[in-house]
Amino acid sequence: MDRQYYNNVLSHTVLFTSDAALLTSEGTARMVVDNANIPGWWEDRFEKAMVKMAGIEVKTGDQGQIRKNCRAINYY
Known part of the structure; x- marks a missing residue:
C-alpha cells in the first residue's frame, strides 16, 4: 500500500468501511x-x-479445511 491510501483513510475517502474503522481506535488511528x-x-x-x-x-x-463461509467452520 502506498502513502496515498493512508492519506485517503485520514481524509475519510476510502472505499471500505473496515478501512474507515481504523480511525475509530486511538491505537489504529496512530x-x-x-x-x-x-x-x-x-x-x-x-x-x-x-x-x-x-x-x-x-x-x-x-489437518484443515477450506471454509465455505470464512466466519464459520464447515459441518460435515
Whole structure:
C-alpha cells in the first residue's frame, strides 16, 4: 500500500468501511497517521509479516479445511 491510501483513510475517502474503522481506535488511528507520514514504516512491517507468513505450513487433509463461509467452520 502506498502513502496515498493512508492519506485517503485520514481524509475519510476510502472505499471500505473496515478501512474507515481504523480511525475509530486511538491505537489504529496512530498507525494510520504513522503509515501516511513515515516513509518506509509500513513497507518494513509488511515485508517482515510476509516473511513470517511464508513459514506457516499449509494444512492439508484432515489437518484443515477450506471454509465455505470464512466466519464459520464447515459441518460435515
